[in-house]
Amino acid sequence: MIKNKLFVIFVIGSIVLSSCLLPPPPGQGPNNGQNNGAQPAAGSNQPTQSQSQVQSTVSSQPAETSASAEQIHTDANHHSDVDLTNLELGDGKASTSPQAGYVFSCMTSFNNKGGGAGSPGNWLNNDGTWDATKKAVIDGSVSWPHSFTISVQGDQRVFTGNDLPDHPTGNFPVSSSDDAYAYDRNPNSIKQQSISLSLPANPVAAAQPNCVGGEVGIMLSGVVIFSAFDAEGRDAPAHEVQDNCDGHPQNTGFYHYHSLSDCIVDNATGHSALMGYAFDGYGIYGYYGENGEELTNADLDTCHGHTHMIEWNGKMVEMYHYHATHEFPYVVGCFHGNPAVRALSAPGGGQQQGQGQDQQGGQGQPANGGQSTQGRNGQQPPQETIDACVGLTANTACTVTTPNGTISGTCGAPPNSSQLICIPAGGPRP
Numbered sequence: 001m002i003k004n005k006l007f008v009i010f011v012i013g014s015i016v017l018s019s020c021l022l023p024p025p026p027g028q029g030p031n032n033g034q035n036n037g038a039q040p041a042a043g044s045n046q047p048t049q050s051q052s053q054v055q056s057t058v059s060s061q062p063a064e065t066s067a068s069a070e071q072i073h074t075d076a077n078h079h080s081d082v083d084l085t086n087l088e089l090g091d092g093k094a095s096t097s098p099q100a101g102y103v104f105s106c107m108t109s110f111n112n113k114g115g116g117a118g119s120p121g122n123w124l125n126n127d128g129t130w131d132a133t134k135k136a137v138i139d140g141s142v143s144w145p146h147s148f149t150i151s152v153q154g155d156q157r158v159f160t161g162n163d164l165p166d167h168p169t170g171n172f173p174v175s176s177s178d179d180a181y182a183y184d185r186n187p188n189s190i191k192q193q194s195i196s197l198s199l200p201a202n203p204v205a206a207a208q209p210n211c212v213g214g215e216v217g218i219m220l221s222g223v224v225i226f227s228a229f230d231a232e233g234r235d236a237p238a239h240e241v242q243d244n245c246d247g248h249p250q251n252t253g254f255y256h257y258h259s260l261s262d263c264i265v266d267n268a269t270g271h272s273a274l275m276g277y278a279f280d281g282y283g284i285y286g287y288y289g290e291n292g293e294e295l296t297n298a299d300l301d302t303c304h305g306h307t308h309m310i311e312w313n314g315k316m317v318e319m320y321h322y323h324a325t326h327e328f329p330y331v332v333g334c335f336h337g338n339p340a341v342r343a344l345s346a347p348g349g350g351q352q353q354g355q356g357q358d359q360q361g362g363q364g365q366p367a368n369g370g371q372s373t374q375g376r377n378g379q380q381p382p383q384e385t386i387d388a389c390v391g392l393t394a395n396t397a398c399t400v401t402t403p404n405g406t407i408s409g410t411c412g413a414p415p416n417s418s419q420l421i422c423i424p425a426g427g428p429r430p
Helices: 002-021 383-387
Strands: 148-153 156-161 195-200 205-210 215-219 224-226 247-249 255-257 274-278 283-285 305-312 315-323 335-337 397-402 405-412 421-424
Touching: 274 335, 283 305, 383 397, 383 421, 397 421
Parallel strands: 224 255, 283 315
Antiparallel strands: 148 156, 156 195, 205 335, 215 224, 215 274, 247 255, 274 283, 305 315, 397 405, 405 421
């Protein structure tokens, strides 16, 4: 009898023990109801794992979803069918409205008398294409005292830095002993800058896409990224010679890229990681889409982006974002949102300077790609007067809206400039 009781107790104990060892049913694990890809809670001062920045929640952020990162992200290896030996040149591909494969440019004319590379490289094919695998690079490996921080303050993402990269650069000015000197004699030196920039932490789409000037964003390396054009309106990555990290300085010493730097590492599988931010606040991601396949212009819209699920501010959201490609215009073709700034290399953060290299030196690169937009008094024309003539030709009627009313005028260029601005009727030239 005692043996039977012991047997019953043993059986009951085994059943109880086995139930404790079984895995929980789906949806009832210890992380139930949590986003496995989430970052620290809104308002936290703890940095995210991938960026030294804080993310906060505001009412304008994209709609959230309960989908976890594992449900959206794939572990597909990155792969590409893009032929780097036969890339179409983007020379002259400036448009006056959004157009895929073009730059919707605020600049309506370019300087064809200087700036950029001096001689055609042997990587330029004879059929309007170029071979990225043959292109020369600037020699050298110089390290710099890099400084760059990103933080979220209220509804703004705030960037501060010195524009010196977190990776080595080539030797600038280009030495006459460098084989690249035969093609590009960039005389400029890299100089420490002072960057202070605020972008919307949760950007929203503009009513219409906006044109871009000479600069389009800032990358996680702390370096500014310029548009796809050089000072002459040519395809800058194809014509100008950069260093091994795809960068070079312009005449005031701003080190910059025109395309995605090979030194900003994309360690993600499947969809590319965040590489930087456009000046409208939207993210710039690497070359690869959701299935790990390299994207081309055919996969993206007129501004060089698209909308799908991404991780943003620590949550999975369906949101617009840009992608880098090996095809012109490489990163941003137009702004999907409203740019918070047009340039960082221009004095006072005004309309773009710094386009191309300006081999002659000077006081900064102009918004029109090589010629100053300043008037006789040396001051930058109001941005509204420049915007009023975007897409128009000289002597065309224009209007500028001011707090005191609308001013009518005619599009014209200040002295020593080809940048059109709206000149008030009967008024002096700026």
